[in-house]
Amino acid sequence: MNWLKQLARRRRHFSDLSQEIKQHLAEKTDALMAEGMSRAQAERAAQREFGNVTRIEEDGREAWMWPLLENFLFDLRYALRILRRSPGFSLIAIATMALGVGATTAIYSVVSATLLHPLPYPSPSELVRVEANLPGVGAHDIGISVPELRDLQKSGTFQYVSLSFFGTNVFTSSAQPLRIPSKSVSPSYFAVLGVNAQLGHTFDPHDTTPGFLPEVVISDGLWKSAFGGDPHILGKTMRLDNDLYHVAGVMPASFRDQGQTSKERSTDLWAAAGFSGPPAPPPVRATRLPFETIARLQPGLSPAAAQERVDALVATLTKQYPGDYPSQGGWTIHLTPLAETLVGNVRPSLILLFCAVGLVLLISCVNVANLLLARASARGREMAVRQALGAARMRLIRQLLTESLLLFVLGGISGVAVLFCARKFLLRFIPESLPRLNDISISWGVLAFALVVSVAAGTIFGLAPAWLTSRLAVTATLKQEGRGTNGSRRRTGLRHVLVIGELALSLVLMIAAGLLLRSFWDLYKVQLGFNPTRVVTIQTSLPNPNDPKTDIYRTATQEGVMLHEVQRRMRTIPGVEETAVSDLAALPLGHGQNERRMTPMLREGEKAQSNQPPLIDALIVSPEYFHLLGITLLRGRLFAEQDLETTPLIAVINQSAARTYWPGQNPVGARVHLLGRLGRARPDWTTIVGVITDARTESLADASIPQMYVDIYQRPFKFLTFYLRGQVDPAAISAQVHTQLQAVDAELPVFSAETLNDVLSSSLSVRRFSMVMVALFAAAALLLAGLGIYGIISFLVHERSREIAIRLALGAPRRKILKMVLRQGLTLAGAGAGVGLVGALIVARLMARLLYGVSPYDLSTFAGVTAVLTAVAIAASYVPALRAMRLDPISALHAE
């Protein structure tokens, strides 16, 4: 309560002070009157010798105050009064800043969740992705064998190393078969991530069981949805793909798995295996598991140092096992920070967005600074009076700075408030493929960011106007009633610079938006090479039990019977005209680029180790796939009913593959050995029977990816996509397909029903998102720049109204006045466009990677955008120009 007492004592000090000053003046007056002055004379003389009573009293009071705080509070109160006095001005300034800060904060919250905190685990910098490559034969991410995994684990470089494989398991002990996104992992998986269970325990990282452990760990979400949050869940059994497991632990609600895709990140179940016994192949070096490997580095070890150690290990192993690591392959193991692998592909887009929104913020700040300067001319007289009354210039600057800070901070608060209210709505615009989408939130860090941005912007952009407002010739200003002072010329100069800057920045943004729009449009309008209309796709997965003997779909023949029957039943659904089936990879544009695994193949007559095995994108499809998607056969034949498990293996390739691997030859009849996963199942020759046209089923942007299609009735697959063409209702189809599927096998799940057009459109989602956002930012920037130019031209017209009136009175034609004002607007626009074009050239070069089908220096975009900017500048100048033209010279001159 010390400060309360102090406050009370202070009051007394203040009254004592003013009382004693009054006494002093009285005594002095008496003394002077005693010398013979009249009372009036004496009073004046006493005042003069004493000095400025108000200021002295204020100085005296200051001794008892906390000057910084109290002056600030005083300034704040005054600033609030000033803001209330001109609500229009305040509202515009606050709204402008709300736009700038709100948009920047929104993008920052996305950037913060994805780029700044991509991995929600302890010590995320220790996490790396381990990737084995054979650069000598151009093979990338070939997988790791169990002996190699053990070597890595023993190397001392890592705390833990873990394999993981994402798939789906079908959970059949609940009422309906449930498809659960699940991961098969090494027992050390959770030790790598450094996360523990909220209930029970995770796997023992030192477990050495060769096959699958009898226990699983489930997510909090699955625990709640499938088990109703049963507190006695631990030890309960779950039947997954016909295998029995018991629940060992439940992960915390906040835990989210890492992974490349949103599906993988929403894994609900983890099963652990040693991968060195059935169902995994025998653990020999040559058998590389096509899994993902992640590891946690020893504490304090940098990725670069770890890479050096791994390189040394690789060198030793290559020497030790020359048969397994032929020198032509050049086997290497590469470590990448895990965060980098997760956000690496969205980083350019997000950085672009952040820069774009930064420009919008900058333009907002410039606009408000411009408004402050405009008001400075109106407040010239106030400043002059306050200086004449003895206010120090620093004090005035502090006051003005407080005002601008208040404006900026209020703007920031409103921006964040709007953002907070609209966050649910806004989140819907963020593409689902963005990593860590669910962790985007307005956290304390984001709020702190908004505050820092507002205060920094307020200080930087408030300082110059404050400086220039307080700088004026007191006498001249008072005489001229605050108009036409020398300070105002400097202010007008600065305002010109600010408007030119605004125009330049918005031109840069608009060109960036224009280029993105062109890219997007080109991609959208690209010749697909297949027909996605009226096609609904729907997925299922067949059980994949650990013991192959219990698998009722083990062979292609077994699976084929089921596929034929399911499709026959699907064709009975009203509206369905055609059906087809394929593996997941063949779903056009249905997956991220990272999921694509190229299959190495050997052409007949080539030796495995003397040549680079070429890589091909191998897809498993049913014969109807090509007709259903409208992909045309160029030569040879497609798959037929007589191609079965027992007949010779066949394949169809696309034109790019023919061009790349059989240049100048007819590939029909050529034979290849497929290596990798497909080759292991059927190692015999595959004969190419046909060539089809190129279709952009892998990537919209790349038309020439060599592809090979093999027959699903020859090579069975567990994860399937069904295609239904016809007049079907995508909302009802899921249930209809479900009924038909369950009639064949009651344990098959159905999921992800979507039209192919939707799949197509969501494959463009990140591009669309960044294009729409940048376009919105550009529109905002253009609006602000237009307001800016309108503001300054209006001001100039107002300042020159006397001159204009005289010109008019002297007989100048009104059109000439209009032209004169418009010319000023155009000059500003020209200067802004000049500066902006230079900036845009630099920016366009930097964003070349994000463009498709359009040159970063696309002339039509640059010219078009410049024309739009000029048009807006003319339109914004036209209103004040009209006002100038219609000026009534008599009343204008009288007003002076």
Add this chain to the structure above:
Amino acid sequence: MPSQNSKQTEQRDLFRGALEMMVLGSLQREPMHGYALAQHIKQRSNHLLQVEEGSLYPALQRLLRDGLLKAAWEISASNRKVRTYRITPAGKKHLERERSSFERMLEGITLVLSPAGSEGAV
């Protein structure tokens, strides 16, 4: 720019702490109220120092705040109700310190300005 501003600063700040020192010095002789203090400083300095009378008061407030002075309302000899200031022991100590440091400074300035020390000076 008008000369108004510059004149003010010249008048107010003799140098930092000079006015306070004179106030403490004067009050060490005898307690006084503000007006008397102003007259005292004017007379003692032979009107050489152009001190604005009012500027005494902020200085007095600062000294009061720092506990170097005490103040009390009394009735003066001319039968006025006046606020009389007295120096405190802390004030005396402070004055002593200030005085010696001021003397050292003055000595230094004098040495620099003295003709013997400055070659080429007229």
